[in-house]
Amino acid sequence: MDILIGKEGNQPFLLTEASISRKHALFHMDERTGIMTLRDVGSVNGTYVKANDGTFKRINGEVKVGFSNIIRLGAVHTFKIKDLLSHSGGDDTGKDSVDISKLRNVYEIYNTNRMDLEAQTSSIMMLRLAAMTVSTVLVNVIVLTIPDNSMDKMTRGIIQAVGSIIAIGLAWVIVGMKNKNLIERKDQNERYFKKNYCCPKCGYHFGNHIYSNILAEGHCPNKSCKCKFTEK
Numbered sequence: 001m002d003i004l005i006g007k008e009g010n011q012p013f014l015l016t017e018a019s020i021s022r023k024h025a026l027f028h029m030d031e032r033t034g035i036m037t038l039r040d041v042g043s044v045n046g047t048y049v050k051a052n053d054g055t056f057k058r059i060n061g062e063v064k065v066g067f068s069n070i071i072r073l074g075a076v077h078t079f080k081i082k083d084l085l086s087h088s089g090g091d092d093t094g095k096d097s098v099d100i101s102k103l104r105n106v107y108e109i110y111n112t113n114r115m116d117l118e119a120q121t122s123s124i125m126m127l128r129l130a131a132m133t134v135s136t137v138l139v140n141v142i143v144l145t146i147p148d149n150s151m152d153k154m155t156r157g158i159i160q161a162v163g164s165i166i167a168i169g170l171a172w173v174i175v176g177m178k179n180k181n182l183i184e185r186k187d188q189n190e191r192y193f194k195k196n197y198c199c200p201k202c203g204y205h206f207g208n209h210i211y212s213n214i215l216a217e218g219h220c221p222n223k224s225c226k227c228k229f230t231e232k
């Protein structure tokens with residue numbers, strides 16, 4: 001692992017002091033052996049290690065360092081080697097917290113589908129009403145075209161009533177098939193949401209909590225999980 005130290009370095013603290021170079025020193029830790037070294041990478045004002053006698057010695061080339069070594073960059077700024085590792089920001093939070101950016105999509109897809117399906121449901125209800133009205137009117141118009149003298153009033157009335165019932169029934173069934181398909185899609189959408197809108201760690205379903213609120217809270221609402229959330 002390498003940590004570049006300087007104003008443009010990736011050390012876990014900010015360096016702004018004037019005598020510090022943009023690229024000042026390089027810290028290296030061998031992952032296998034744990035041996036840590038430090039070397040100056042051409043800074044203007046030098047890199048120093050505090051010696052046992054209390055004075056700072058400018059380093060030349062690569063030197064071995066330990067956690068408790070005190071380092072000075074340039075004229076003023078000092079820090080301990082362990083400061084480089086203790087709160088090495090990015091890496092630590094990266095390990096604890098879970099990226100939930102996928103859930104933003106899940107939430108948006110679910111809601112878009114849900115609104116779309118609701119709109120289709122209400123238009124199907126309108127369609128059902130219209131189909132029933134139109135078919136009833138149609139049956140009555142057909143009955144009216146039958147010449148007056150071909151049957152008595154009673155038969156005409158029966159044909160009219162039965163015809164209307166059949167027409168309404170047909171309209172209901174045809175529209176109902178469309179509606180059944182819609183109900184299935186709604187069900188599918190709900191299942192997708194329940195399966196995917198969950199904590200990646202414990203699987204807790206977030207219910208109808210808005211995605212941005214969950215992200216703002218920054219942790220799993222499940223009290224026994226409490227895993228941290230971020231968006232990358």
Ligand SMILES: [Zn+2]
Pocket residue numbers: 199200201202203204220221222225226227
């Ligand atoms: Zn959780």
